[in-house]
Amino acid sequence: MSPRFILRESPNSSEATQFLHLVNCYVEAAIMRPSLARMGHANTLNMDPALVKYANLYVKRHEYFRWTPRTARIAFMYVIAVPSLIGYVLYKTDGKFELRGKRRGDIMSDY
Numbered sequence: 001m002s003p004r005f006i007l008r009e010s011p012n013s014s015e016a017t018q019f020l021h022l023v024n025c026y027v028e029a030a031i032m033r034p035s036l037a038r039m040g041h042a043n044t045l046n047m048d049p050a051l052v053k054y055a056n057l058y059v060k061r062h063e064y065f066r067w068t069p070r071t072a073r074i075a076f077m078y079v080i081a082v083p084s085l086i087g088y089v090l091y092k093t094d095g096k097f098e099l100r101g102k103r104r105g106d107i108m109s110d111y
Helices: 013-032 049-059 069-092
Strands: none
Touching: none
16 A cells, blocks of 8 residues: 655654555545435536526625615615614604503403
């Protein structure tokens, strides 16, 4: 068995040899171990080019983003305007409504 990894000028050659032996055993065990990729001839089916393109665009969406007036307006609306409007409405209506339902013992004329 020839070593696949070569360490140059190691301070202790016996430790380097043991390390290389362990690494090579691990690599060979990983190569011989069956996995889903090796079983059932996984590479015989080709991927749909349109799906591959869509997946790449989905993953790299942030790389293609550009600030334009439209995207700035949308970002302003969802980050500042909508939360501010909801907060204002909640602040103005705080304590104005009694949302407690009727409980046992309450008189119906109170509602």
